[in-house]
Amino acid sequence: MKVVSLRYNFMQMEYNFQSIEQNWRKFWAENQTYKVEEDATKEKYYVLDMFPYPSGAGLHVGHPLGYIASDIFARYKRLKGFNVLHPMGYDSFGLPAEQYAIQTGQHPEKTTKENINRYRDQLDKIGFSFDWSREVKTSSPEYYKWTQWIFIELFNSYYCNTDKKAKPIAELVAIFDKKGNGGIDAVCDQEFDFTAEDWGNFSPSQQEAILQKYRLTYLADSWVNWCPALGTVLANDEVVNGVSERGGHPVEQKLMRQWSMRIKAYAERLLTGLDGLDWTESIKEIQRYWIGKSQGASVFFPLWKGIDGEDTVKIEVFTTRPDTIFGVNFLVLAPEHPLVAEITTEEFKTGVEEYKRLSSLKSERDRQSDVKNITGQKTGAKALHPFTGEEIDIWIADYVLASYGTGAVMAVPCGDQRDWDFATHFGIEIKNIFRDIDISTAAYVEKDAEIANSEFLNGLTAKAAIAKAVEAIEEKGFGKGKTNYRLRDAVFSRQRYWGEPFPVYYKNGLPQMIETAHLPVILPDVEKYLPTEDGQPPLGNATVWAWDTTANKVVSNELIDNKTIFPLELNTMPGWAGSSWYFLRYVDPLNTDTFADQSKIDYWKNVDLYIGGSEHATGHLLYARFWTKFLYDRGFIPFEEPFQKMINQGMILGRSSFVYRNAEGKIVSRGKLSGNETPIHVDISLVDNDKLDVAGFKDWRTDYATAEFVFEDDGTFICGSEVEKMSKSKYNVQTPDELVEKFGADTLRMYEMFLGPLEQSKPWDTKGINGVSNFLRKLWRLFNIDENGVAQLSKEAPSKENLKTLHKTIQKIQDDLDRFSFNTGVSNFMICVNELTEQKCDKHGILSELVVLISPFAPHIAEQLWVALGNEAGTVSRQQFPIFNPEYLAEASFGYPVSFNGKMRFKVDLDVALSAAEVEKIVMEMPETTKWLEGKAPKKVIVVPGRIVNIVL
């Protein structure tokens, strides 16, 4: 033993990861090793990471987790002979940079640039195989020129329900010119009819107002989530529990004129498209829920007496339970419903006004937390039940939402708990339409009861009754069957500075698109990044922000004459604009004529593997799917789903350390706590294995310099710990840089993978990193590298045992990678190296294949060893290797069944690659088999290739 260890120390070159990694980083950059081009002779594979927002805090160890996994996969695919597109960029528009700008007056572009440089620096150290020549930044004008272009295309499109796709708005206008809008089945805000003649007589602004109801992006007054603290509106996915996702500020409802995206037009396709995607069921489920399809009917309830004899006023409600229509006791409108003011009787005017005022004051959050508080107000108006002709009261209540369905419901207290609560609270009589069901204590919401008191629906249960009710409603013209979606159109305006400017100017109050040839409209400079005094968005501060329609350029505001020079839009686009199509730009990032060259798009197509967090389920992932479908409809791209397979990596949490201060101000060790101490976060760099570096702690903060300590009995100071999100303020941030410095990038890469399943959230912990570090040193030692960096290995033929170890590993690693089990992949390498060490294997043939196999995981050491084996530098990173071909193991292998277990099944060693018939023969001739069969002939013999033999009697 002693001799062996001495021999290694004297003769072997140490594994010096620092110089190795530095050299290869340089080599890869200089040789552009990872640059890819279209290559028709190779199959493409597109591996993408969700690009980061470059925040000021830099990367912590959690960020690279997904990047490492995708990098391993990209490298693996390259070894298998695929032409791999693996780019990276930055989602560089966003709130933090702007808030920093407000505080410091620095241009967000400057801080963004600094942050990007820092990110790039950190990323480079981890050995990613990104093709950096394809880098995109959403905040660069060359990029957002095409974001603006997509916006214009959306503006110039409508959604045709007949063909179930988006089409140019010009085609719609042509139809209007010819025959009006009768018979057109298109997605539209409102139902109304006009003839070709009407259309011709409308003024341009009337025409435009109509078109806005069809366009896929449109300007409309809508109820939006307004966040006063951020001074901007937010999309639904940016509001969490009634507060803003960023910063946690309260959000209220406000009616504002805003750009919106007609994503609702795509609701059905966004829903059905999920079926073909290889995503986790949970993300699909979240999207399904968010889209929220429900089938039912919309029913019109005429007013009891038309206002001033007018009999056209009808309240439209949406219900999923038309079978309960005879149980309707009253109607409820949302307080914001447009008809409320109109229908309210004199007697109830003040009450209704007051109720509307109170509910408008409530924030979204109050409205949510107030669920148990039942409120409502009678309007005095009455509607007629369409079937029975009964008079029913119309109420307003804020449990009815203006933005869902029609903003009005038919209340069926016997069959809906909320209606029941409401009726009970206000002492409204409840009609029971269920046979033998007691509804005195609660509504009956199940659908299995027999319906009674309902004329033609009597005796039916829900399913049949719904169909029959819809039939009757349609037949009598009271309404029609309808599908409703919870998904709402997405607000697209933000009252911010640091975002894409709209390519829009206003002529007579009507929005005009700037022609593509004159894009991009570049974000102007402003003095202040805050809203203007009169409440305009920050772009209201810009002095050069008007559009000259003759020169086609941005000019000074002073020149605005509304004849040839017009004001430009003051809002900017939301953060998700740029990220909704960036995967397309990577394909051809420098193109100035189009968003990407058609032939390149045709070659690379959509993303094969997308890795990122699941927090984007209802935001980015939905919007990107929407835009992709739109671009597909309009013939710009040949696919309609952007991300075929997706893996969601879990969050890496921080492990915070605490010291405890007692009432006397002493700092107490964990073992000496009495329970009355206050925990204080302490920087984790001062703590090793829960042991505090007391001297360092005293230096850390001046107020601790003279602190008194209560130590453990053995004189050490032990910290407490807790798992929390990694954050600067908790002093628990571990940067990858320190670990790369200390252990090397290859160790970091493998350790992050070794931590556990990729999808799982887990606390960061460096306890086990030595294990990986030892493993790489062991691997290095196997190669017996001499002073000149050359591997001293035997050219002898490998032993059967050597081959078995290698082939088993090749098989397992492929299995692991194909099911994205990177952690077991690392383990299998460890097993392999342990076995080869034990076998004292120094065979060139075995070890060179091992290097290839391990290169996706630990590319730096693999390159070094590859060269040490006498190969050309850089080739292991790009070349195709036959060890991954299915034929390889079949040809090279030898196998035999190893274990007999149970009565009918044989587990066979993994590296068996004999044909099924051969395995069957061997197994059938085994003494155990013969004994078990007792002379009977088996009915069936199932051989799972190379794995398991089942014998069925």
Add this chain to the structure above:
RNA sequence: GCUCGAGUGGUGGAAUGGUAGACACGCCGGACUUAAAAUCCUGUGCUCUUUGGGGCGUGCGGGUUCAAGUCCCGCCUCGAGUACCA
């Protein structure tokens, strides 16, 4: 409340219905060393034991199966999403 996911040693975690706990950390013991570090070796689910071995073990209770961590039914706990959606 509803929907989805997960519960395995001291720890992170392996395991296609087929020898549960691979691999790693940690720990115990040993070798080498003046010493430390590094390295290497042995052991390590719990438990009983006459040291041969035996019993019990994958949140709980049932079931299917020759065989269940894995499949089915009912609970418990934790996590995620969502929340008056008519």
